[in-house]
Amino acid sequence: MDSMTLIAITSIITAGLTIAIGGIGPALGEGRSVAGALASLAQQPDASSTITRTLFVGLAMIESVAIYCFVVSMILIFANPFWNYVIAQGAGG
Amino acid sequence: MDSMTLIAITSIITAGLTIAIGGIGPALGEGRSVAGALASLAQQPDASSTITRTLFVGLAMIESVAIYCFVVSMILIFANPFWNYVIAQGAGG
Amino acid sequence: MDSMTLIAITSIITAGLTIAIGGIGPALGEGRSVAGALASLAQQPDASSTITRTLFVGLAMIESVAIYCFVVSMILIFANPFWNYVIAQGAGG
Amino acid sequence: MDSMTLIAITSIITAGLTIAIGGIGPALGEGRSVAGALASLAQQPDASSTITRTLFVGLAMIESVAIYCFVVSMILIFANPFWNYVIAQGAGG
Amino acid sequence: MDSMTLIAITSIITAGLTIAIGGIGPALGEGRSVAGALASLAQQPDASSTITRTLFVGLAMIESVAIYCFVVSMILIFANPFWNYVIAQGAGG
Amino acid sequence: MDSMTLIAITSIITAGLTIAIGGIGPALGEGRSVAGALASLAQQPDASSTITRTLFVGLAMIESVAIYCFVVSMILIFANPFWNYVIAQGAGG
Amino acid sequence: MDSMTLIAITSIITAGLTIAIGGIGPALGEGRSVAGALASLAQQPDASSTITRTLFVGLAMIESVAIYCFVVSMILIFANPFWNYVIAQGAGG
Amino acid sequence: MDSMTLIAITSIITAGLTIAIGGIGPALGEGRSVAGALASLAQQPDASSTITRTLFVGLAMIESVAIYCFVVSMILIFANPFWNYVIAQGAGG
Amino acid sequence: MDSMTLIAITSIITAGLTIAIGGIGPALGEGRSVAGALASLAQQPDASSTITRTLFVGLAMIESVAIYCFVVSMILIFANPFWNYVIAQGAGG
Amino acid sequence: MDSMTLIAITSIITAGLTIAIGGIGPALGEGRSVAGALASLAQQPDASSTITRTLFVGLAMIESVAIYCFVVSMILIFANPFWNYVIAQGAGG
C-alpha cells in the first residue's frame, strides 16, 4: 500500500462518515424545532409570523452545522490538500 | 491487494454506510415533524394552511440532510475521483 | 483472496447492512407518524381528509429515505460498477 | 479459504443479520402504530372505519421496510449473483 | 479449517443470532400493542370486538417479522443451499 | 482445532446466547403487557374476563418468540445436523 | 489447547453469561409487573383476588424465560452432550 | 498455558461477571417494586397487608433470578465439574 | 507468563469489576426505593411506620445483591481456591 | 508508511470526525433551544422581543462550540503545524 492509496482510502471513508454522523444531530434538532413550531402555531395562530421567522432563523443556525460537515466532506473528496500534494509529488518524482 | 481493489472496497462500504447511517436522523426527525403537524392539525384545523406550509419547509430542510448523504453516496459509486484517477493511471501505465 | 472475491464479499455485506441499518430510522419514523395521525383522527374526526393527506405526504418523504437505502443496496448487488469493471478486466485479461 | 467458501460464509452471515437487524425497526414501529390505533379506537369508536383504514395503510408502509430486508435476505441465499458467477466459473474452469 | 467446517460454523452462529436479535423487536412491539389494547379495553369496554380484531391484525403483522427471522434461521439449519452444495461437492469429489 | 471441536464450541456459545439475548425482548414485553393488564383491571374490574382473555392471547404470542429461541437453542445442543454429519463422517471415515 | 479444554472453557463462559444476560429481562419485566400490581391494588383494593391471580400467571410466564436460561446453563455445566462425547472419545481412544 | 490454568482463569472471570451482570436486573427490578409498593402504601394505607404480601411474593420471584446467578457463580468457584475432572486427570496422570 | 501470574492477574481484574459493575444496579435500585419512600412519607406521614418498615425490608433485599458481589470479590482476593491450589502445587512441586 | 503519509491520514480522519462528532451536541442543543423559544412565543407573544434576544444570545453561545470544532477541523486540514514541519523537513532534507 503506497501513500497515494492510503490517503485515497482514508479520504473516502472520512468523507462518507463525516456527513453521515454529522447529519444525525442537525436532522434530529430540526425535527424537534419544526415539531415545536407546529405546536406553537396550533396554540397561537395569531403569532404565526413571529413563530415562522424565529423558526427559520433557528433552522438556518442548525442547518449550518450540517453544512460544515458537508463542506468538510466535499473538501476531502474534491479539494483534498494532502491528496493534491501526493499527486503533485508523484507526478514530479 | 492492489490499490484499485482497495479503493473499490472502501468506496462500496462507505457508500452503503453513508446513506444507511445518515438516513436514521432525517427519518426520525421527519417522523417527529409529521407527528407534530398532525397533532397541530387536530388541535387547530383552521390553521391548516399555515401548518402545512411550515411543515413542508421543515421537511425540505430535514430531507436536505438525507440528500447530502445520498449525493455523497452516489458520488462515491459513480463519480469517485480517486477511482477515476487510479483507473486512468492503470490504463496509461 | 483475489480482487474479485474481495469486491464480491464487500458488496454482499454492504448491501445487507445498508438496508438493514437504513431501515430502522424510516420504520420508527413512520410508526410515530401513523400513531400521531391516529391520535389526531380520534381527536378531530372532521379533519380526517386533511390529516390523511398530510400523513401520506409525510410517509412518502420518510419512505424516500428507505428507498434511497434500498436503491443503493440493489445497485451494489445487481449493478455494481466496481464489480463490472473487475469482471470485464478479468474476461479481457 | 477459496473464493467460493468466502462468498458462501459472507452470504450466510449477511442474510441472517439483514433480516434480524432490519426487523427491529418495523416491529417497534408497527407496535407503536397499533397501540396508537387502539388508543384512538377507545377514544373515538365512531371513527373506527377511518382509523382502521389509516392504520392498515400505515402498517403496509412500515411492513414494506421489513419486506425490503427479507427480499435482500432471500436474494443473498437463493439468487446471489456473486455466488452464481463463482459457481459458473468454477464449473467451467 | 476446510470449507465445510467454516460454512457449518457460520450457519450455526447466524441461525442463533438471527432469531435472537430478530425476536427483540417483535416481542417489544407486541408487548406494547397488547398493553395498549388492554388500556383501550378498560377505557371503552363496549368497543371490545373492534379493539380485539384490530389487535389481532396488528399482532399478526408484527409476528410476521419474527416469522421471517425464524424462517431464515430454519433455512440456515435445515435447508442451507451453500451447505448442500459443499456436501454434494465433497461427496462427488 | 479439528472440525468437530470447532462445531461443538460454536454450538455451545450460540445455544447459550440465543436464549439469553432472545429472552430479553419477550420478558420485557410480557412485563409490560401484565402491567398494562393490571392497570386495566384496576380501572375497569367489570371487564376482567375480556381483559384476562386478551392478555393470555397476547402473552401466548409474545411467549412464542421466546419459544422460537428456545427451540433453536435446543436444536443446536441436541439435534444439531452439522454436528451429526461430522460425527457420522468421523465414525465412517 | 486440546479439544477437551476448549469445550470446557466455552461451556463455563457460556453457562455464566447465559443466566447473567438472560436474567436481566425477566428481572426487569417482573419488577414492572409487581409495581403495576401494587399500583392496581392501591387503586382498586376490592379486585385484589383478580389482580393477584393475574399477576401470578404473568409472573409465571415471565419467570419461564429465566427458567429456560437456567436450564440451558445447567445443561451446559452438568449434562453437556459435546463434553460427554469428547470425554467418552478420550477414554476409549 | 496448560488446560488447568485456562479453566481456572475462565472460571474466575465467569464467576465474577455472572453475579455482577446478573445482579443488575434484579436490583433494578426490586427497586422499582419497592418504590411501587411504597407509593401504593401512601395512597391506600388500609390495604397494607395485601400490598406487603404481594410485594414479598414479587421480591421473592425477582430475587430468584439473582439467586440463579449466585448459584452458578458459586458452582463455578467451588464445585466446577470441569475443574474437578482436570484436577483428577492431572493427579491420576 | 506462568500459571500463577495469570491466575493472580485474572483474580485482581475480576474482583474489581465484579463489585464495580455489580454495585451499579443496587445503588440505583436503592436510590429509587429511598426516593419513593420519601415521596410516600410526604404524602402520607401517618403511615410512616409501615413505610419505613417496608423500605428497610426492600433495601435489605436489594443490598443482598451487592453483598453477593462483594462476597464473590472478597473470595477471589482472599480465599481463591484456584490460587490456593496453584500455590500449594508450586510449593510442593 | 513514512511520516508524511501517516500525518496526512491522521489529519484527514481527525478533521472529519471532529466536526462530525462535535456537531451533534450543538445541533441537538440548538434544536431544543429553538423549540423552547417557539413554545414560549406561543405562550407569551407579548414578550417576543425579550425571548428572541435571549434565544439569539443562547444560540450564539451554543454555536460557538460548533465553531470551535470547525476551527480545529480547518486547522488540521489547511494549517496543520505538524504537516508543515514534516513537509519543510522533507523539502530541506
Next chain:
Amino acid sequence: MDSMTLIAITSIITAGLTIAIGGIGPALGEGRSVAGALASLAQQPDASSTITRTLFVGLAMIESVAIYCFVVSMILIFANPFWNYVIAQGAGG
C-alpha cells in the same frame, strides 16, 4: 514482562476502574434520593424529622456500595495479597 510488573499494572488499572465505575451508581442513586427528599420536604415540611432520618439511613445504605468499591480499590493498591506474595517470593528467591 515479568510477573511482578504484570501484577502491578493490573492492580493499578483495576484499582482506578473499580472506584470510577463503581462510583457512578451510588452518585446517581444518592442524587435521586436527595432530590426526592427535598421535594418531600417542600411538600410536607412538618415531617422533616422523619424524612431526614429516612434519607440518612438510605444514603448510608447507598454509600456503602461506594465504600465497598473504595475498599477493594485500596486493598488492590496497598494490601494486595498477590503483590505481596510475588514480592516475598522475589525477595526470597
Next chain:
Amino acid sequence: MDSMTLIAITSIITAGLTIAIGGIGPALGEGRSVAGALASLAQQPDASSTITRTLFVGLAMIESVAIYCFVVSMILIFANPFWNYVIAQGAGG
C-alpha cells in the same frame, strides 16, 4: 515510525477528539439552560432581568468547560511541550 511522527499523530487525534467529545456536554447543557430560560421568560416576563442575569452566569459556567477542552486542544496543537522537546532534541542531536 520515529518518536516525532508518533507524537505528531497522537497530538492531532487527541486535539480533535478533545474538543469534539468535550463539546457535546456543554452544548446540550446550554441548550437545556436556554430552553429553561425561555420557558421562564414566557411564564414570568416581569422577572426577565433576574432570569437573564442568572442565565448568563450559568452559561458562562457551562461554557467554561468547553473552553477548558478548547484550551487543551490548542495547547496540543500549538504549544505541545512534548513536541517541542522532541523537536529540540532532534535539532540538537
Next chain:
Amino acid sequence: MDSMTLIAITSIITAGLTIAIGGIGPALGEGRSVAGALASLAQQPDASSTITRTLFVGLAMIESVAIYCFVVSMILIFANPFWNYVIAQGAGG
C-alpha cells in the same frame, strides 16, 4: 518496554480515566440534587433553612464519591507504591 515504563504508562492512563469516568456520576447526581433543591425552594420558601441544610449534607455525600476518585487518581500519580518499588529496585539494582 521495561517494567518502569509500563507502570508509568498504566498509571498515567488510569489516573486520568479514574477522575474522568468517576466524575460523571457525581456531577449528574449533584445537578439533580441542586435542581431538586431549587424547585423545593420555589415551592416552599419558608422551609429554606431545612432544604438548604439537607442539600448540603447530600452534596457532601455525593461529592465524597468524586473525592474518592480524585484521591485514587492523585495516589496513582504522586504516591504510587508500585512505581516507588520499581524505582527503588532500579536505583538499588
Next chain:
Amino acid sequence: MDSMTLIAITSIITAGLTIAIGGIGPALGEGRSVAGALASLAQQPDASSTITRTLFVGLAMIESVAIYCFVVSMILIFANPFWNYVIAQGAGG
C-alpha cells in the same frame, strides 16, 4: 519506541480524554441546575436571592468536578512526574 516517546504519547492522549470525558458530566449537571433555577425564579421571583445563592453553591460544587479533571489534565501535560523522571534519567544517563 523508547520509554520517553511512550510516556509522551500516553500523557497526550490521557490529558485530552480526561478533560473531554470528565467535562460531559459537569456540563450536563450544570445545565440541569441552571434550568431548575430559572424555573424556580419564574415560579417564585420573591425568593430570588435564596435561589441564586443556592444555585451558585451548587454550581461551585459541580464545577469542582470539572476542575479536578482539568487539574489532572494540566498535571499530565506540564508537571508530569513520570515524564520528569524519564527526562532526568535520560539527561543524566
